[in-house]
Amino acid sequence: MSFYFVQFLSGLAAAATLFLVSSGLTIVFGVTRIVNFAHGSFYMLGAYMGWSLIERWGTTPLGFWGGVALASLAVGLLGALMEVGLLRRLYRSPELFQLLATFGVVLVVQDVASAAWGAEDLLGRRAPGLKGSVDILDQPFPLYDLVLIGLGPVVLGLLWLLFNRTRWGTLVRAATQDREMAAALGVDPARLFTGVLFLGSALAGLGGALQVPREAVTLHMDMAIVVEAFVVVVVGGMGSLTGAFVASLLIGQLQAFGILVFPQITLVLVFLFMAVVLVIRPYGLLGRAEDAPPTAASPGPPLVLAAGLGRWAPALLLAVLALVPLVAGDYALIVLTEVVILALVAASLHLLIGLGGLVSFGHAAYFGLGAYGAALMVKHLAAPMPLALAAAPLLAGVGALIAGWFCVRRSGLYFAMLTLAFAQIAWSVVFQWYGVTGGDNGILGVWPPGWASGKAAYYWLTLALAGGALLLLRRAAFAPFGYTLRAGRDSALRAEAVGIDVRRHQWLAFALAGSAAGLAGGLYAFAKGSVFPTLMAVPVSVDALVMVLMGGIQTLSGPVVGAAVFHLLETQAMSLTDWWRLGLGLIIVVLVLAFPKGIAGFARDLWLRRAER
Amino acid sequence: MTAAPLLTVGNLQAWYGRAHILMGVDLQVGRGEVVALMGRNGAGKTTTMKAVMGLLDARTGSVGFDGRDVSALPPHRIARLGLGYVPEDRRVFTDLTVEENLEVGRQPPRAGAPAWTPERLYALFPNLAEMCGRRGGRMSGGEQQMLTLARTLMGNPSLLLLDEPSEGLAPRIVQQMADAVRALKAEGLSILLSEQNLAFAGAVADRACVIEKGRIRFDGPMRTLLDDEEARRAYLAV
Structure with missing residues (x-):
């Protein structure tokens, strides 16, 4: 019995971290409607920065908690920087371009983190004063995890106060619902969104920094957590803080007990759970129907079968390729x-x-x-x-x-x-x-x-x-x-x-x-x-998305061009430099900013403009 | 009166996608004046309002407000200069309470424009006072219309763009709305309102501009339009 109770507590501790990260993700999504893949990278950066700060000052409680707070703030600033430098230019782009841009950031952060902290897993210092464990029903339980369990509800409460009892929170909720109307009332949406990205990223950074005493800091933390956080956000209902909290608790328990009951399918369990929830409650536990469901693309000009030579282009290309x-x-x-x-x-x-x-x-x-x-x-x-x-x-x-x-x-x-x-x-x-x-x-x-x-x-x-x-x-x-x-x-x-x-x-x-x-x-x-x-x-799925978006979704030739460019870039970059992720990430970011319609779409626009002249 | 008009719109053109909606709108609103922008459905009334407010990307022409060229400014900057926009589809923040909706609209007081507080607005719209904690989504259409107007007034505008204030409202509410507009005029507010309801416009406006197919076809005192049966039939079909 006591064993199960301790397992339950472990689930709660895991849920606390999960909530910190997914609350940030859900806040950012709720306001900006951007699915921020880079959120996991911010979590990872929080962990790495936290590790460095804790190594230096973490011998005293003040140093430890100060380090955690500082790491969280620094990551928040990075998030704000990403909003100003990148996302702000993309609010009117199709949602997928935003996603692609944030994935470019993921790649950049991977290489930067690996350069700054090395590829080795880093084991962090335990929190001073909380190193021991307490006996709960005769079972030892880490003191630090108890603190984490308490932290989850505290953060939820603070966020609730922020959103419901401050002018800033009111403006954010208004802009979440109707960005344009809020702007027409004199609210500067851009500044608001910078603030939201700061908050969301700082929460991810906090979650990461708090993990330092619990697990090794690695370069794989980003993808692992962002996929889990997506699940939490979707199960809870996108944009719902309370939903994210409830979903974190459920998934924390699911993982804690799933490993006892179904050790064979632990990895599947969370996703099965999400699928079941979505089939029963289409918008998540506490989510609501979207007014306008996000779309892949703004309906561009309709596809037309090319006339003249263009009609034979695919066959021609195949013939040329056959001769290679x-x-x-x-x-x-x-x-x-x-x-x-x-x-x-x-x-x-x-x-x-x-x-x-x-x-x-x-x-x-x-x-x-x-x-x-x-x-x-x-x-x-x-x-x-x-x-x-x-x-x-x-x-x-x-x-x-x-x-x-x-x-x-x-x-x-x-x-x-x-x-x-x-x-x-x-x-x-x-x-x-x-x-x-x-x-x-x-x-x-x-x-x-x-x-x-x-x-x-x-x-x-x-x-x-x-x-x-x-x-x-x-x-x-x-x-x-x-x-x-x-x-x-x-x-x-x-x-x-x-x-x-x-x-x-x-x-x-x-x-x-x-x-x-x-x-x-x-x-x-x-x-x-x-x-x-x-x-x-996941990375293969994302690669496929990148190819399609790189080439442009408004033409049929787009994905083919995108696949060729992407694969050549990847193989070439990989053979030339150890920094290929950084390069690829930057290329993606530049492409998204410069060619919002993709390469093929851009070429077609050029062609059409020439034809019109 | 030789004072410069508060709002000057010159050769305003706007597009929705490829559809050319405004073909060159010219109109002015003087200080303290109430101007009715009249026209049939699809004539370009709402588009004019949105274009003035900076809510449309595809537009050309000049918009001068209070001696400044605002045609290149984003909506929030235009709003902060004292241009208040009340959309026809209300767009109340349904998740927010009445009080919170007003808070979103709040801006610092502005010289030369009436200053509003929630208390003063509750006095103007007594209905709102009774439901200040209710969420916007749980109000009737008429109450939402009042709230939308009150929310914009919280920005202490000197000019109000009021898009179809009487549309879809019960006659009793329309009457309250007309009273409110007259009260605002008495406070010294300038108003550009779009209307299809000639009785409503006639009861509150000093001047009428009739828009048809994206151009202003008639610009003159409200009285003249009311008296000129031919013009009314030609432009408004009433």
Whole structure:
């Protein structure tokens, strides 16, 4: 009995940290409507700065707590700086560009932190005066964790007072609801938002600094916490502080007891919980329906089938690409094979985002399912490559049918979070089902047979299959199916009023995109000779998003261009410098600021402007 | 009276996407004057108000307020100069209480404009006083309209842009609204109000500007418009 009580207390302590971080995330989202990926980076920076300050002064209680506070303030200032330098220019951009920009910041912070503090895990000093433990029902419990448990409600109370009893809080709540009206009443939204970013980031920094005595400070803290904080924010209801508090408590307990009850599926548990909550309560526990659900893109000019030469451009490009092996060496062919595969991934994601208006955060799941589909066929059934490649889109398609059935029931950010949840579930299954998937060790020896083992031969095979799939996706965009999807994107209500079953078409699109990504995954497995769970992890989903957005969502060529540019940048930068994350992050930030319509969209605008002249 | 007008709008043009809504609006509001901007649905009344307030990106032309060119300023700067905007769709902050809605509008007092406090506004709109702790979302349309006006007054404006104050309100509330507008005029406030309701406009306005297809077609004393049946039929179809 006492053991369970202590486990319950541990859950509460974990919940406190989770609440600190997710309260900041939910505040920033509520006001700016920006899904701030960099929030996890602020948490990590808080931990690193806290570690340094505590190492220096943390021998006395004053030094320790002063260090924590200072780290939190410094991170808050960084958040304000990000608002002024970056986000402020993006409030009118599509939500996805904002997300992309914050992801650029994530990459930059990763490299900066690694340069400043090194790649080694850092173990911090324990809090002076709180090093011991107390006996609770004859079980020892760390004193420091008790303090954390108390801190959660205190912070909630302070935030409540700030938002409900101060003029600043009132203005923030007003601007949250109607930014334009608040501005028309003389409220400067930009200054308000800077303040909100300061507050939100400072909370993340505080959460990070407070972790120093509890766990090692690592370079992986950022992604781990931001995904968890997303779950808390979504479960609680986006923008709801009390919701975030309740969700933190629930998820803290879920993790504390989940590990006892279902040790096999601990990683999945949280995401399953989120999926269940979203299916039962679409806007989270305490959230409310959005007045205007966030959209992927401002409805730009409609897609038109290019006339004249442009109409033949895709076929022409394929023909040119088919000739490349005649002149290129093996390394170039390997890179180009990957580019073609990734172009299919990006194009399939674009089908959802660009045509369907459905922003998926979890597209890696289907890429990964395809890769595992092929690899498992080889490993367990010793299947020949053609059969294994056929299994790839099949497994991914089935996965997408199942996940899609749930996901298309929600729109906007909730859709995005559900796709993320399913991707994490898929990842966890692959990661933890050691007997079948090999877990962390992956599956090795997935090589193409002799006739396709040459770099040129495999390149041609990839080009034929992926190129064919790309042409099919393009065909779908201009078929009635594509028009129907776009109608559902631009106005779901009107589309339904003319008799379109929007949800069904979105579901089909989800399955189609999933199997296309799956085919790409299968091709990738044979190109690399191995598969690992990382293929399904969040960064791969984000990479796919970056490719689509880099290329621009308003053209069909966009994702293909984006995939090529992204992959070349990544491989080149990685081979040239250890600072590739920093470089890539900065490039993303600059791209987002300079080309809000993406590279292909920018080129098309130039072209149109020239044509008009 | 040779004093310069408080608001001078010259060749104001505005677009929604590709649709050209305002084709070149010219109008003025003098100090202490109440001007009714009249016109049919879609004539450009609301667009004129929004363009003056800086709420539309796609606009050209000049907007002078109190001797300053405000056409390039963001909305919050324009508001702080003393231009108060009351939108037609009310846009009460539904999550906030009546008191908090007023707090959002509060700005420091301004020389040459009446100064407002919640107490003075409660005296002007007694209904609001009874529900000062109620959330904006739980009020009737008429109460919300009063609150929207009161909220803007908290900024102590010298000119009020009042967009369709009588739209969708019960006759009794319309009467209260007209009384309020006259009371504000008596305080020395200048008002530009847009209206389709000729009776309402006739009861409160000194001058009328009739807008049609994005241009001002008639500009003259309210009396003249009321007496000129032909002009009324041509522009307002009443």
